[in-house]
Amino acid sequence: xSGVSKTSALAEEGGNQCRKRSHLSANNDQCSKRTKLxxxxxxxxxxxxxxxxPSSNGTIKTTSSSMNKPGxxxxxxxxxxxxxxxxxxxxxxxxxxxxLREAVIAIQTSKAIAYSLEExxxxxxxxxxxxxxxxxxxxxxNLVEAHVKSNIEQFxxxxxxxxxxxxxxxxxxxxxxxxMIMIRSIFLYLDRTYVLQNPSxxxxxxxxxxxxxxxxxxxxxxxxRTVDGLLLLIERERGGDAVDISLLKSLLRMLSxxxxxxxxxxxxxxxxxxxxxxxxGQRLMRELAVPQYLAHVEKRLREENxxxxxxxxxxxxxxxxHTIERQLLSEHLTGILSKGLETLMDGPRLHxxxxxxxxxxxxxxxxxxxxxxxxxxxxxxxxxxxxxxPERDKTMVAELxxxxxxxxxxxxxxxxxxxxxxxxxxxxxxxxxxxxxxKPAELIAKFVDLKLRAGNKEATEEELERLLDKxxxxxxxxxxxxxxxxxxxxxxxKRLLVGKSASVDAEKSMLxxxxxxxxxxxxxxxxxxxxxxxxxxxxxxxxxxxxxATSEGGGLELxxxxxxMGFWPTYPPAEVRLPAELTRHQDHFAKFYLAxxxxxxxxxQATLGHCVLRAHFAQGNKELQVSLxxxxxxxxxxxxxxxxFEEIKTATNIEEGELRRTLQSLxxxxxxxxxxxxxxxxxxxxxxxxxxxxxxxxxxxxxxxQIQMKETSEEQKATEExxxxxxxxxxxxxxxxxMKMRKALSHNLLISELYNQLKFPVKPADxxxxxxxxxxxxxxxxDKDNPNQYNYVA
Numbered sequence: 001x002s003g004v005s006k007t008s009a010l011a012e013e014g015g016n017q018c019r020k021r022s023h024l025s026a027n028n029d030q031c032s033k034r035t036k037l038x039x040x041x042x043x044x045x046x047x048x049x050x051x052x053x054p055s056s057n058g059t060i061k062t063t064s065s066s067m068n069k070p071g072x073x074x075x076x077x078x079x080x081x082x083x084x085x086x087x088x089x090x091x092x093x094x095x096x097x098x099x100l101r102e103a104v105i106a107i108q109t110s111k112a113i114a115y116s117l118e119e120x121x122x123x124x125x126x127x128x129x130x131x132x133x134x135x136x137x138x139x140x141x142n143l144v145e146a147h148v149k150s151n152i153e154q155f156x157x158x159x160x161x162x163x164x165x166x167x168x169x170x171x172x173x174x175x176x177x178x179x180m181i182m183i184r185s186i187f188l189y190l191d192r193t194y195v196l197q198n199p200s201x202x203x204x205x206x207x208x209x210x211x212x213x214x215x216x217x218x219x220x221x222x223x224x225r226t227v228d229g230l231l232l233l234i235e236r237e238r239g240g241d242a243v244d245i246s247l248l249k250s251l252l253r254m255l256s257x258x259x260x261x262x263x264x265x266x267x268x269x270x271x272x273x274x275x276x277x278x279x280x281g282q283r284l285m286r287e288l289a290v291p292q293y294l295a296h297v298e299k300r301l302r303e304e305n306x307x308x309x310x311x312x313x314x315x316x317x318x319x320x321x322h323t324i325e326r327q328l329l330s331e332h333l334t335g336i337l338s339k340g341l342e343t344l345m346d347g348p349r350l351h352x353x354x355x356x357x358x359x360x361x362x363x364x365x366x367x368x369x370x371x372x373x374x375x376x377x378x379x380x381x382x383x384x385x386x387x388x389x390p391e392r393d394k395t396m397v398a399e400l401x402x403x404x405x406x407x408x409x410x411x412x413x414x415x416x417x418x419x420x421x422x423x424x425x426x427x428x429x430x431x432x433x434x435x436x437x438x439k440p441a442e443l444i445a446k447f448v449d450l451k452l453r454a455g456n457k458e459a460t461e462e463e464l465e466r467l468l469d470k471x472x473x474x475x476x477x478x479x480x481x482x483x484x485x486x487x488x489x490x491x492x493x494k495r496l497l498v499g500k501s502a503s504v505d506a507e508k509s510m511l512x513x514x515x516x517x518x519x520x521x522x523x524x525x526x527x528x529x530x531x532x533x534x535x536x537x538x539x540x541x542x543x544x545x546x547x548x549a550t551s552e553g554g555g556l557e558l559x560x561x562x563x564x565m566g567f568w569p570t571y572p573p574a575e576v577r578l579p580a581e582l583t584r585h586q587d588h589f590a591k592f593y594l595a596x597x598x599x600x601x602x603x604x605q606a607t608l609g610h611c612v613l614r615a616h617f618a619q620g621n622k623e624l625q626v627s628l629x630x631x632x633x634x635x636x637x638x639x640x641x642x643x644x645f646e647e648i649k650t651a652t653n654i655e656e657g658e659l660r661r662t663l664q665s666l667x668x669x670x671x672x673x674x675x676x677x678x679x680x681x682x683x684x685x686x687x688x689x690x691x692x693x694x695x696x697x698x699x700x701x702x703x704x705x706q707i708q709m710k711e712t713s714e715e716q717k718a719t720e721e722x723x724x725x726x727x728x729x730x731x732x733x734x735x736x737x738x739m740k741m742r743k744a745l746s747h748n749l750l751i752s753e754l755y756n757q758l759k760f761p762v763k764p765a766d767x768x769x770x771x772x773x774x775x776x777x778x779x780x781x782x783d784k785d786n787p788n789q790y791n792y793v794a
């Protein structure tokens with residue numbers, strides 16, 4: 001052949017080039033290798049063409065060392081095909097197919113194959129190389145189809161047990177898969193050449209699946225019995241029976257591989273699931289308590305997720321879980337909450353509430369909306385019960401704080417601090433705490449007073465601070481903050497004047513919280529009270545220095561608090577007869593003070609005074625810490641041992657009701673320094689009192705508490721009256737402010753604007769009265785043409 005001779009010449013030429021450069025050892029080896037080409041046969045030389053670099057046009061280029069020289073030319077070799085192809089033996093196709101058919105049948109019948117796999121693979125390759133692939137594919141398809149058809153009969157027996165049927169189906173499917181894997185390995189060359197070049201035909205594996213699907217899986221009777229058997233197994237497994245999970249997994253994987261899972265199985269499976277859980281939900285809602293029902297729902301969801309993990313197709317997950325959530329939760333949201341939320345909240349049963357929240361959050365928006373609405377209704381119902389009942393007034397604030405802490409714990413722990421529940425809780429608190437007008441504000445103020453008194457030793461500074469923070473949360477909910485201010489101011493005055501405050505730091509901390517919440521205008525009077533107390537201390541120090549310099553002190557120590565009238569609560573004046581020595585000291589202090597602050601007026605408040613008396617008893621001397629009224633009564637017994645009620649009243653000029661309480665505290669309390677005849681709890685007009693010389697007590701300084709009336713009578717009414725009066729002034733100011741800005745306004749718009757500006761609850765009738773009052777005082781007038789219109793009078 002011409003191609004071979006050209007190669008030989010090139011080799012010789014290369015050899016000559018090598019001999020010219022024999023001084024290089026590397027070139028010597030190359031020359032020896034290339035000279036061997038002369039002795040090679042044509043076929044051997046042909047096999048060495050792979051050592052050369054083929055070009056795109058079929059020519060072969062080679063480069064020798066001579067090409068680097070000037071004037072050297074490139075040599076080309078052209079390879080041509082055989083003039084005629086080798087001939088196959090006669091009947092090659094029939095003989096080879098017979099051999100392959102025998103091997104396939106051996107695989108299908110689980111017998112030994114008579115030929116080696118290499119020989120069979122080579123046979124397939126030869127047939128494909130000689131354009132027999134199409135017929136080979138058809139023959140193989142027919143052979144596999146015949147085998148698949150032969151397996152149908154075993155599934156058509158009506159008397160076969162379902163378990164046996166499913167097992168036989170699984171065995172048939174597994175065997176078919178094994179066979180197709182073996183067959184594909186033999187016909188792999190056919191799969192990778194002919195099938196790839198013809199996209200319209202299936203791969204050998206897909207062809208096997210298609211035949212199994214068409215002839216067996218899609219058979220109406222076989223498919224029905226298979227799916228019904230699978231559903232029965234799943235139903236038994238849901239009922240708690242032990243079933244063959246591997247069989248379920250294998251058959252469901254078969255349906256997925258055959259691409260009939262959704263059409264043949266999934267729809268029926270979801271229908272069966274819906275029927276099962278619909279009936280179960282109705283039954284268990286009647287039989288179980290809510291915690292048990294929630295635990296059951298959680299268990300069912302967990303079980304179904306395990307089924308998805310173990311044998312169900314993942315594509316079923318969303319519809320399956322959605323079906324369970326709908327039948328066990330969505331259909332029973334209201335029933336679950338109405339039946340059990342109150343019980344869970346009263347506990348509170350935190351684990352069950354967490355389960356409830358997690359399950360309801362699965363039902364998209366509807367679940368948490370329902371839970372939030374019932375949560376809100378529960379808070380309003382429970383809170384209103386605490387607030388509205390007068391017999392619970394003593395414990396109202398403590399119960400509200402405990403209730404709020406319980407709800408905070410539930411929202412933080414169980415409801416994942418969901419903003420929706422936080423807002424709902426605040427709205428519910430604001431609603432029920434204002435159902436009883438003014439009273440919660442008053443009781444919160446009194447509760448703060450109780451906690452800030454000196455006798456409150458149950459809490460450390462840190463605990464007291466945390467408690468004040470909690471109280472401020474309740475304070476934010478009340479509308480009548482001016483009521484709180486009035487009672488808080490009255491109680492603060494008592495704590496400051498009598499020295500009962502537990503901690504100045506705690507007092508100022510509370511003041512700071514109120515200022516931060518309501519602004520400086522709300523606390524300016526309270527801050528003025530503290531300023532008065534500090535100035536009074538300085539005045540007393542100066543006064544004592546003045547007494548020391550003038551030697552006018554005598555045996556009595558006098559401390560005076562100078563109170564600015566606008567800052568402090570209004571106290572009713574009480575004209576009482578003081579001992580001459582005390583009157584002299586008062587006059588002396590007034591002279592001293594007015595000399596420093598001319599133009600001011602002093603008014604003594606006897607109701608706020610307190611004294612320390614030295615008393616001489618048979619068993620020793622004591623110091624009695626008493627109010628001014630108690631001191632005036634006790635000082636009378638320096639001049640007489642037995643006095644009647646009328647004599648005491650005439651000598652002291654104390655108001656009758658106040659005198660009765662004062663005598664009751666001295667003669668009927670724990671520290672009885674006076675004896676009353678006749679004995680009894682009440683003080684009558686004909687009672688007589690004597691000094692109790694044999695009084696004993698282990699303490700040296702004894703505090704005798706003043707018995708006061710309950711604050712539901714005069715004091716409380718007076719405070720409420722002051723609040724009402726202040727509100728009228730605020731309404732008047734708001735009306736004038738709005739009218740001055742707008743000049744003219746209709747009645748409805750004025751009322752609406754006032755509601756926006758006023759921070760306390762007010763009725764339309766009250767606003768109308770204040771408008772009429774301002775019209776009478778010529779601050780505004782009705783429009784002449786429109787009676788419903790108001791005009792501002794400049």
